[in-house]
Amino acid sequence: MRIDIITVHPELMESPFRHSILKRAQDKGLVEVNLINLRDYALNKHRTTDDYAFGGGAGMVMMIEPIALCIETLKSKNNYEEVIYMSPDGVLLDQPLANKLSLCGNMIILCGHYKGVDERVREHFITREVSIGDYVLSGGELGAAVLCDAVIRLIPGVLNDETSALSDSFQDNLIAPPVYSRPAEFRGWKVPDILLSGHEKNIEKWKYEQSIKRTKERRPNLLKGNNLK
Ligand code: SAH
Numbered sequence: 001m002r003i004d005i006i007t008v009h010p011e012l013m014e015s016p017f018r019h020s021i022l023k024r025a026q027d028k029g030l031v032e033v034n035l036i037n038l039r040d041y042a043l044n045k046h047r048t049t050d051d052y053a054f055g056g057g058a059g060m061v062m063m064i065e066p067i068a069l070c071i072e073t074l075k076s077k078n079n080y081e082e083v084i085y086m087s088p089d090g091v092l093l094d095q096p097l098a099n100k101l102s103l104c105g106n107m108i109i110l111c112g113h114y115k116g117v118d119e120r121v122r123e124h125f126i127t128r129e130v131s132i133g134d135y136v137l138s139g140g141e142l143g144a145a146v147l148c149d150a151v152i153r154l155i156p157g158v159l160n161d162e163t164s165a166l167s168d169s170f171q172d173n174l175i176a177p178p179v180y181s182r183p184a185e186f187r188g189w190k191v192p193d194i195l196l197s198g199h200e201k202n203i204e205k206w207k208y209e210q211s212i213k214r215t216k217e218r219r220p221n222l223l224k225g226n227n228l229k
Contacts, residue, residue: 001154002032002106004074005144008049008066008113010035017143025158033148038062041070050114059115067110067121074108081105083127086112086140086147090129093147095170097130101147102154109147111140173222177210 007013016022017033025031039047043065050060071083081104091097101107110117110126122129132143152158159165169176180191194206215222 001030001104002034002078003109003148003152004034004036004078004080004106005109005111005141005148006038006070007038007111007134007139007144008038008062009111009139009141010037012133012139016059016149021158022149024224025152025155028157030155030157031152035053036070038066038070038120041066041073043069053115055149057115061115062112062117062121064118064120067117068125069107071110071125072226078106080108081127082107083110084108084147085117085126085129086143087108087116087122087129088129088131088136090131092134093130093132093150095168098147098150098154099171101151102156109140109144111144113139116228126227170222173215174211175214175219175222177207 005013013035017026022033025035038049042049048063048078050062053061074080084102084107086109110121113118130143130147132146137143154165165171167176180195184191184196192206194202197203212223
């Protein structure tokens with residue numbers, strides 16, 4: 001998978017892709033992430049990518065011309081399945097969407113700034129608009145990093161132990177059970193006996209019950225998607 005991220009602040013996005021699982025995924029050749037500086041596609045020598053809003057009002061708008069040139073240049077070299085715009089009014093990112101995008105071909109992610117992008121960009125170039133939550137960020141970069149992290153770790157082969165993604169929260173519409181590590185007792189706080197019992201079947205049953213209990217307590221809305229009582 002190739003992910004091309006269009007941004008006016010490429011340096012802001014470098015670090016998340018240089019560490020841990022996202023770095024390993026690139027090292028393994030499972031994903032290629034490119035940070036594309038929108039200013040390289042600006043039409044004037046000042047590398048301007050934003051302008052005043054027609055009709056007035058506070059805040060600048062990202063102009064259509066550099067974005068159109070950038071997207072069309074990328075498309076002339078590669079095929080893309082999705083051109084995503086990060087936007088607070090987009091579809092809320094959730095695990096099913098991350099799963100879906102992890103199986104997708106190449107994608108472009110456009111990061112907005114200021115008041116956002118000229119509406120005609122959204123109408124004519126964008127295939128999907130994604131929000132990372134009901135709050136407003138100052139730019140799409142952090143949202144794009146969140147989206148990429150959620151998606152890339154699900155690309156087959158990225159995680160060493162494939163089952164570890166399957167047992168995460170939200171897969172199967174359930175919250176993950178609590179987890180413990182050594183020591184078995186700390187300040188008198190004990191790890192549940194069952195986890196030390198060695199009875200694999202009983203442990204699996206306990207984990208499943210804990211998942212359901214947690215989901216009922218914390219995210220009852222998820223259970224509606226299941227046949228669980
Ligand atoms: N005026 C816009 C907000 C613009 S915020 C409005 O009221 O809807 C500037 C940019 O930050 C947006 O273009 C978008 O790319 C990004 N952004 C802000 N909040 C976001 C969110 N919750 N999820 C994804 N991207 C977001």
